[in-house]
Amino acid sequence: MSLSNIDKLEKFSQVFYCGSLLLAPAWWLSDNFVDQSVASARELHVCNVVGVLVGCILAITGWARMSAKIGSKDMANLDYLGAGAWGACGLLTLRGVSLYKADKFFVNVGLQLGLAGAYYYQGKKRAEKKD
Numbered sequence: 001m002s003l004s005n006i007d008k009l010e011k012f013s014q015v016f017y018c019g020s021l022l023l024a025p026a027w028w029l030s031d032n033f034v035d036q037s038v039a040s041a042r043e044l045h046v047c048n049v050v051g052v053l054v055g056c057i058l059a060i061t062g063w064a065r066m067s068a069k070i071g072s073k074d075m076a077n078l079d080y081l082g083a084g085a086w087g088a089c090g091l092l093t094l095r096g097v098s099l100y101k102a103d104k105f106f107v108n109v110g111l112q113l114g115l116a117g118a119y120y121y122q123g124k125k126r127a128e129k130k131d
Helices: 005-023 025-032 041-066 072-095 102-128
Strands: none
Touching (some): 005 025, 025 041, 025 102, 041 072, 072 102
16 A cells, blocks of 8 residues: 555654754744743643654554555544544544644644644545455
């Protein structure tokens, strides 16, 4: 298998989030959120931990999507899981709308809910295929 355009967009997003949270967490926090107070060591540490987790997700999903041994049904299920994960991120972003700078809110929620919808659509199309 190879990466679809949706997969490539997701990988780009994951690399950006992972890199930002690991290498520049203070910048990421100040760039996205209204509260411009100096980030505490605890906040920066949590960003680093989340960055590592995003890196793990990047590696695992990249491996799974590139594997020739995974059939259409399993890929569809992986798409649905991706849709659920991105959808949950979008809902959490919507819940925290007051925390975000307006432009960053729209970028984040648009990307998150857009990927959720795209993965759901991709999963439906894959489920229709017969291996």
